[in-house]
Amino acid sequence: MRRILLAGRTGAGKTTLTQALQGERQHYRKTQTVECIGALIDTPGEYTETKRLGYALALWAYEADLVGLLCAANEPFSLFPPCCTCMVNREVIGIVTKTDAPNARPERAAAWLRLAGCKKIFAVSARTGEGMEQLSAYLQGEAAETKQKTT
Numbered sequence: 001m002r003r004i005l006l007a008g009r010t011g012a013g014k015t016t017l018t019q020a021l022q023g024e025r026q027h028y029r030k031t032q033t034v035e036c037i038g039a040l041i042d043t044p045g046e047y048t049e050t051k052r053l054g055y056a057l058a059l060w061a062y063e064a065d066l067v068g069l070l071c072a073a074n075e076p077f078s079l080f081p082p083c084c085t086c087m088v089n090r091e092v093i094g095i096v097t098k099t100d101a102p103n104a105r106p107e108r109a110a111a112w113l114r115l116a117g118c119k120k121i122f123a124v125s126a127r128t129g130e131g132m133e134q135l136s137a138y139l140q141g142e143a144a145e146t147k148q149k150t151t
């Protein structure tokens with residue numbers, strides 16, 4: 001699996017997505033610092049919410065093969081400025097989380113992520129498993145392709 005850095009506001013579902021991708025039991029745990037779990041780099045929401053801490057995300061992106069910007073389907077507004085993906089020299093994908101939430105508006109969240117510059121968008125629910133297979137296959141499949149190219 002390619003190494004992915006997950007960024008998004010507090011409560012966007014980064015840690016839960018990490019647990020779902022790893023097939024772990026889901027349990028709430030506030031992320032206090034950047035955590036590397038296998039091929040996943042989980043970050044605290046405060047890094048996305050606070051300009052000064054945001055510089056750390058740019059540096060951590062160098063440790064990843066790609067960056068995932070998370071926006072929950074029930075978020076009231078987006079934290080990502082238009083075209084902000086150009087600040088990162090890695091592929092940036094958009095991940096709409098919590099598609100199962102009762103007040104979910106996944107199309108709106110996807111539009112915000114597109115505006116931020118994400119070309120590829122996945123819509124997932126870590127709770128129901130919706131969309132998880134596609135996201136996981138994308139991360140695994142691309143890894144296999146990269147391996148093939150280098151051998």
Ligand SMILES: Nc1nc2c(ncn2[C@@H]2O[C@H](COP(=O)(O)OP(=O)(O)OP(=O)(O)O)[C@@H](O)[C@H]2O)c(=O)[nH]1
Pocket residue numbers: 008009010011012013014015016017028029030031032043044045046097098099100101124125126127128
């Ligand atoms: N309904 C629903 N709730 C979810 C989903 N994913 C996460 N949650 C809930 O959202 C809350 C926050 O999830 P976290 O994964 O801790 O969010 P986070 O982005 O890691 O937050 P920070 O660590 O504070 O940055 C938890 O109560 C989760 O159970 C989902 O797919 N559906």
Ligand SMILES: [Mg+2]
Pocket residue numbers: 014015016029030031042043044045
């Ligand atoms: Mg977390």
